[in-house]
Structure formats: C-alpha cells, structure tokens
Amino acid sequence: MNLTIAVIKGDGIGPEIMGEAQRVLDAVGARFGHTFTYNEVLAGGCAIDAVGTCLPAGTVEACKESDAVLLAAIGGWKWDTLPGDQRPEQALLGLRKELGLFSNLRPAILIEELKDACPLKPELIAGGLDLMVVRELTGGIYFGDRGRQSVGEDKEGTEGVVAYDVEQYSDAEVRRIAHIAFDMARKRGSKLTSVDKANVLESSRLWREVMEEVAPSYPDVELSHLYIDNAAMQLVCAPQQFDVIVTNNMFGDILSDEASMITGSIGMLPSASLREDSFGMYEPVHGSAPDIAGKDLANPMAMILSVAMMLRYTFNLEEEATAIETATKTVLEKGYRTGDLYQRDTGQTLVGTAEIGRLIAQEI
Ligand code: IPM
Ligand code: MG
Numbered sequence: 001m002n003l004t005i006a007v008i009k010g011d012g013i014g015p016e017i018m019g020e021a022q023r024v025l026d027a028v029g030a031r032f033g034h035t036f037t038y039n040e041v042l043a044g045g046c047a048i049d050a051v052g053t054c055l056p057a058g059t060v061e062a063c064k065e066s067d068a069v070l071l072a073a074i075g076g077w078k079w080d081t082l083p084g085d086q087r088p089e090q091a092l093l094g095l096r097k098e099l100g101l102f103s104n105l106r107p108a109i110l111i112e113e114l115k116d117a118c119p120l121k122p123e124l125i126a127g128g129l130d131l132m133v134v135r136e137l138t139g140g141i142y143f144g145d146r147g148r149q150s151v152g153e154d155k156e157g158t159e160g161v162v163a164y165d166v167e168q169y170s171d172a173e174v175r176r177i178a179h180i181a182f183d184m185a186r187k188r189g190s191k192l193t194s195v196d197k198a199n200v201l202e203s204s205r206l207w208r209e210v211m212e213e214v215a216p217s218y219p220d221v222e223l224s225h226l227y228i229d230n231a232a233m234q235l236v237c238a239p240q241q242f243d244v245i246v247t248n249n250m251f252g253d254i255l256s257d258e259a260s261m262i263t264g265s266i267g268m269l270p271s272a273s274l275r276e277d278s279f280g281m282y283e284p285v286h287g288s289a290p291d292i293a294g295k296d297l298a299n300p301m302a303m304i305l306s307v308a309m310m311l312r313y314t315f316n317l318e319e320e321a322t323a324i325e326t327a328t329k330t331v332l333e334k335g336y337r338t339g340d341l342y343q344r345d346t347g348q349t350l351v352g353t354a355e356i357g358r359l360i361a362q363e364i
Pocket of ligand 1: 089092093253
C-alpha cells in the first residue's frame with residue numbers, strides 16, 4: 001500500500017518519540033512492502049510559537065487529506081499562562097472536532113514483563129489486566145456552552161460572577177458511541193460496562209436509556225451500568241471485572257488516566273480516536289513531559305504502539321500491527337528498559353529513547 005500519514009510531533013518529548021515511531025513504521029514498510037509518506041504539520045505550543053495559533057488551518061487541511069494522523073504530545077509549562085481558549089490543548093480539542101473523531105479507544109493492558117510496576121496488590125491482578133475504555137470524544141461538557149456571567153453586587157459592593165460549562169448529549173451522539181462499544185465488546189470478552197451519573201444528571205439518564213435501547217441488537221454482549229464514583233472505586237479494588245467500559249467525554253478522560261495508572265506503565269499505552277469510516281488519529285495516552293524533553297530519556301513505546309493501532313484500525317493491516325506489538329514485547333523480554341520502567345539490580349539494561357526505537361525496528 002502507498003499511504004500518506006499526517007505527522008504532528010508537537011511539544012516536549014513529542015519530536016523524539018515520533019522519530020522512533022517513524023523508524024519503526026519504516027521498518028514495517030520495508031518488511032511488508034508498503035510505502036509511508038509523512039506530511040509533517042504543526043499543532044500545539046510549537047505552532048503558537050511559529051505562527052501565533054495552536055491549530056493553523058493548514059494543519060486541519062493536511063490531516064483531512066491524509067490517510068491517517070499520528071500525534072505525539074501537546075502542551076507544556078511554557079504556555080501555561082495563556083488564556084484558556086489560547087492554550088495548546090485547544091489544538092487537540094479542535095482536531096477531534098474538525099476531523100469528527102467521536103470515538104476514543106484507550107486500551108489498558110498489564111504487560112507481563114512489567115507487572116511489578118503495577119501499584120495494586122498482586123492478588124488483585126493475578127489473572128492479568130486487559131480492559132478497553134471507549135470514551136465519547138466530541139460531545140459533552142468539553143464542547144458545551146461555557147462562559148461567565150456577572151450576578152451584580154453584594155452588600156459590600158463587590159461584583160459577583162458565575163461560571164458555567166454545559167454537559168449536553170443528543171440521543172444520536174450516545175447511540176453512535178454505543179454501537180462502537182458494543183462492537184468492541186463483541187470482539188473481546190462480551191462484557192460492556194456503561195458508566196454514568198444517572199442518579200443525578202439528566203444527560204446521564206438519556207445516556208443510560210440509549211444504552212438499553214441499543215443492547216437488544218447485541219444479545220451476546222452483557223451490558224451493565226455503574227455510576228462514575230463507584231466505577232472509579234471498582235477500578236482499583238476489583239479491576240478484573242472489566243472488559244469494555246463506555247462513557248462520556250469527561251468521565252472517560254478521568255477513568256482512562258486511572259485505568260492506565262493501574263497498569264503501572266502510562267508510558268506504554270496508546271490510543272485511537274476514530275471517525276465512522278475508520279479514519280483516525282493515533283497518539284500516546286501520556287503527555288509532553290517537558291522536564292525530560294530533548295534528553296533521550298522518554299519512553300517511545302506508547303507512540304510506537306499507537307502506530308500499531310493505526311495499522312490495525314485504519315488500514316486493516318493486522319499482521320503488520322501484530323509485528324510491532326510482538327517486537328515491542330520481545331525487546332522487553334530481552335530486558336531492555338527506558339528509565340520510567342527500569343529497576344536496578346534485576347539484570348535489566350537501561351537504554352534511551354533512540355536505542356529502544358532502534359531495537360524494536362531491528363526486531364521487525
Ligand atoms: C486527554 C487529555 C485532553 C483531554 C486534554 C489535554 C484536552 O487530557 O487526551 O485525555 O482532556 O481530552
Ligand atoms: Mg486526559
């Protein structure tokens with residue numbers, strides 16, 4: 001295949017980890033006979049510095065014209081003092097909305113070689129951990145109306161203010177993410193947990209109704225519901241009950257961080273943000289880690305595994321995707337570790353960003 005990939009290196013460790021992901025993708029191209037052409041574009045803090053806006057129009061166009069998008073990381077302290085609507089993170093929200101990427105898949109897998117890094121008691125993870133968070137990505141409170149309103153002066157003459165962010169979902173938005181999640185559950189362990197706050201929120205009551213309405217089309221999938229507070233607790237005290245979790249934008253943001261942490265290796269976890277037609281943007285779950293940027297210390301494996309997700313979900317190249325996952329596992333089995341995973345006196349070999357990328361590419 002001849003494929004064009006929009007490449008957004010972004011900020012912090014972004015350029016380093018993307019370099020390794022491209023090295024691995026080129027190795028896949030060489031082994032399986034595909035040509036990948038990279039269309040490098042700016043978004044995030046680096047775009048603010050270069051052209052004054054975090055998401056230049058040309059970037060969105062280039063992504064739309066490509067077959068898929070790879071994104072490394074966006075943001076950093078340098079831009080923390082900018083007003084909310086000008087921060088680098090707006091580029092991510094803008095890309096998701098403009099590209100119609102409503103479905104966010106965030107796998108949380110405990111890798112056997114890394115199970116010592118899991119912060120949970122060994123008996124809680126005895127049979128391993130393998131769950132998938134399906135997060136609705138273009139609706140809800142992150143995209144609802146927001147603002148501030150003056151509420152007049154109090155008795156002392158001080159001006160009061162109210163700030164608001166609106167959580168809003170249409171039945172159609174819930175239905176389309178429901179189908180994605182049920183399909184995913186069907187391909188995995190056939191268990192779907194829908195997470196909401198239906199004891200308080202009207203939008204959650206609609207969410208639950210639509211999940212129940214869709215369920216009969218998937219009689220082989222067992223659907224259950226949890227409130228978000230309970231789900232957050234269950235995830236750390238009985239994580240093995242979960243297979244696929246489906247939830248709204250904000251709850252999914254929070255739960256997917258929690259799920260990634262219980263695997264002990266946030267530096268290992270990839271994600272996919274997809275449209276109906278399988279076009280997608282692929283990025284690590286972790287952020288831009290400005291404290292270690294440019295030092296050859298970052299773990300590029302989440303970025304590399306995001307490339308595997310791209311090959312699987314957008315290009316339907318299952319063998320190629322598995323080749324990356326197997327190569328990554330083999331390099332770990334051989335004892336190579338980046339600093340975030342390395343443990344002293346265990347016979348492991350500490351390596352940098354470029355070396356682990358080279359080793360994975362070599363395995364392929
Ligand atoms: C994520 C991030 C983003 C989100 C931020 C950076 C806008 O936390 O991808 O989880 O909230 O979606
Ligand atoms: Mg997040």
